[in-house]
Amino acid sequence: MNIKVNNESLEYELLRKGDSYLLSYQDSSLPFQVFRYGNDYLVLNIEDNTAIVLDVYKAKNKIVIWAEDEEFIIEEISENETLSSHEVIENNIKSPMPGIIKEIKFMENDIVKKGDTVVVLESMKVLNELKSSVNGCIKKIYIEKGAQVGPLELLVEIEPKED
Amino acid sequence: MAKIMSNINTNSEEFKKRYEFNKKKVEEINQIREELAKGGPEKAHEVNKKRGKLFCRERIEKVIDKNSPFLEIGPFVGYNMYNNEAPCGGIVTGIGKISGKEVMIIANDQTVKAGTYYPMTIKKHVRAQTIARENNLHCLYLVDSGGVFLPMQDEVYPDKEHFGNFFYNQAIMSSMGLLQVAVVTGLGTAGGAYVPAMCDQVIMVKNQSAIFIGGPPLVKAATGEEIDAENLGGADVHTRISGVADYLANNEEEALKKAREIFAHLPKQEKFKLDRSTPQDPLYDPDEIYGILPEDLSIPFDVREIIARIVDNSEFEEFKPLYGQTLVTGFARIGGYLVGIIGNNGIIFPESSQKAAHFVELCSLRKVPLIFLQNITGFIIGKKYEHQGMAKDGAKWITAISTTNVPKITIIIGNSYGAGNYAMAGRGYNPRFLWMWPNAKIAVMGPQQAADVLSSIKLAQLEREGKKLTQEEIEAIRKPILQEYEEKSSALYSSARLWDDGIIDPKKTREYLMLALEVTLNKQIEDVKFGIFRM
């Protein structure tokens, strides 16, 4: 099993034998038993013959356990935590679909900011704002107002610039 | 889950302009709704009061649990129809909680032509029963009706989903274990008599309610027997002699209390156990939706901005965010419940269709309800796409949403044109609920295009007759066509005809969805069995 305790991940193995547990963690293997008293839990370390009472808060994906002067925040490691989407940023403006160029908002050599609308393309009754995905400078404009364009045509070339 | 980062600048001029526009639009709609909710003319209310009877809406308020919601169905029905004689279609329907159970309430409005059934009344009654049947809801009928509206009997009596269908539905629902209860607060004549008669448990009010197959005038005409309503089919007769009714109440209040008791003693239904976590409000204020929706629907807006203002904590786990980007699909929570959301960000391409079909499959296998946010002008056309097989990809999607097992709820937030309406779970695809936003439009194609097509036919005809038309003359022909078309594609026109279940305030969408979701869970979600996907 893989969990995170106080933000550090750790690995262990746990076997259940009747009402007792056998925990293998790091180099040792120890037997335990758990009893519940109301909202408190008593955990017995059978080998050491020591017992400790723990207080617990349970949330959906997280459990907080207090044991004497220690506090443990235990979370399951979710798989999607390691996933992140990688997006390749396209600098240039291409037509996402066929349509008619309604408006070109910049001229060559103009500076554009990320999110600026560069071209408005009308297609299937909808005015689509094609935005720059980078900060940069308009290098070349391949179309003019009123032009009919096909899908994935290069419309405007943008040279990305830092800041 | 990932939080949606909003790009809306609430201080921009555009935002303020749109906000004002939509706010005004909502106010107009609310005003119409309030007006319709008043029911029949002032005079009819006076007569009703004189007889010591409650207005149907008062009855509903008294019968549902205190401090609980009432999810009204079809509050705009009948608007600008029948010379506005039948506001709300003369019947009030909706879901309310009675003694802790969700119940479909169907209440005749006796102030509207004595509660008689217009064609729209029938349609609304059947719609309410359909919702009850699809979502496993018990039914309460507050009967106060003079039967069919005779002048229009041909439009209310003979067909499949006409008057007769009521009783069939009642019998089927009773067999499903859905309790059918009637409180008779007025007349139940002829066909109207069968509404209570077909119920599992019936309550009548002394000296006020009567049930008979033929009323006193008909009896006199047929047999010569002279008898008054109370002695022919009054509460005493039916609870003591005939056994048509089960409980006798001294007045309406007592009758409604009795109905609450009946529901209190009903065993609780097991709801479908949909994955749920603690509900959280959206991070962004739903009120901001007003400032996002453009006045002109041909201007696009990012549906994620809407999702951010509807779902819990504005968290949205997007599925295939980089593929088929004109369609937005993903998982979110509403009121803590896990849902799949499909929203439009432009026209539909083959990729977006495949993505949609894939996502619907995911939700169907996992048994996650689907929410559709419609703003769609249609499928892409042109040689490239026909050759690519747009039609078969569209078919995959339609197969998926038709045969899915999970509840679907549809909100038309913008355009609903052409086949886009089908793919996005329009009325024909049996979504459990379908609502529209005030500025939404529904039609087979956009108004400009339609007006072009329609006027070109007319112009061609005139040209054949040898007439040469000036630009102004052409415009004079086109303009009224456009106007009429626009009116007929408006939300109000649609809602008046029950093409949807009501026009809703965009900022309250979240509450509508929360209530509706919980209603749908009364029905267990079965395992899915899809049809053939054209490959």
Next chain:
Amino acid sequence: MRKIKRVLVANRGEIAIRIMKTLKLLGIESIGVYSEADKLSKHISFADKAYNIGEPEAIKSYLNMEKIINTAKQANCDAIHPGYGFLAENPVFAKMVQENGLIWIGPPSECMKNLGDKINSRIIAQSAGIPTTPGGTIESIEQAHKLANEIGYPVLIKASAGGGGKGMRIVYDDKDLEDAIKVAREEAKAAFADPTVYIEKYIEDAHHIEIQFLIDKFGNGLYFPERECSVQRRYQKIIEESPSPTIDRQTAKKMGEAALLVTKKAGYHNAGTVEFIYDKKSKNFYFLEVNARIQVEHPVTEEISGFDLIASQIDIAEEKPIELSQDELNNRINGHAIESRIYSEDTDNNFMPSIGKIEHYREPAGFGIRVDSGFFEGSEVLIHYDPLIAKLIVKAPNRMMAIKKMYRALSEYHIAPIKTTIPLLKNIFKHKKFIEGDYNTQFLSIYKDELFNQKQNPIHLKEAIVLYEFLKQSSSDLTFSGEATLPSCWEMIGSWRG
């Protein structure tokens, strides 16, 4: 003498509760006030009666002077206790209270006004012969350069109207002075609408030491043993102790006398605190400012003196004379007391407030442990107000035992799921330098690596893992909260008509 019968407590949270508890002891009725957001807050249940005074934003409720005074009149109160924060140090409000025929449980409005201004209060202190940190108001850049060189670098630039660290700048070198003044002025203007700033000597081994005092309306005064408040984050205290481990009894006596001297000169009566900066190197102390109110950390003084300071405030407001002499008070002092402030803050994340519901809450208890709290299980920590959940105060015969007791009490304090200062506080009370009493106002920044994000070698980790698995597997009698217990949407939404 006037007898107070009913008091409106113009505050919320732990201090409102603290005040109401004493009122009850004295047989005085208490009237509570609450904002919309506080409808279900704990302090309401301690009031005999409570009134809604408006919207959640403090400016529309707890800072709404007219509303509070009208409520007091409507409820037939004869006095108002402001607590701390909100309107406590607002001389305009104090004046309004009195003009409306109500008793103000606090110092006179005029005196508050004079002491409230930092420059003005320095002048009062200087005229009473109390040393202030060398420095003065900045009139021009040239004059500032001259002054800074006179008192010697490093120097501190401060906002005249301010507090809480806003508009404060430390300058180590003459060439940085001009820029620092500019920035400080802008900040001061933005925060307090007053760009006036002044310059003073920056003391490197600085201790924040303060003297609690009481003065009645007849000029009798008492000063209490000093409180050391040097453990601070963002110029705000989180630990206070009394007596201080830093200064000797002789200096403490001098500071106490100085405190009374300056406040009597300002015409003060009621309870208050004089704050000093103590320079450990030179053993000099400098007057800093007067806090004209009851302070957050007053329980520390109460614990070692046996005084109920809220009761003393009411006695003074009722025009009763102080009958105890300073010697008698000195004889009453015994033991050592420490206070920890439990804030709902994420200490590993730059003390960001952590708002939300307190779903799990257990307070420590036992001999010498006191909890002044404003919350219970299920309470919500609201974004609108100060994130102080509670104050944990311990008392023991000596400092070492008090530290041990505090550590144990903090371990018994269980709060989830919001983040609190408890883990940081525990690290502080385990820290060698703190235990030795060798710390100053830079403590948290100097030892931040040892105090924050600390990795431990836990003893009970195995038991915790076993219990975690037990909870996960034995699901039949146990549902993880989040399921089953959630309210239905139909219940949550309430009376709704679309």
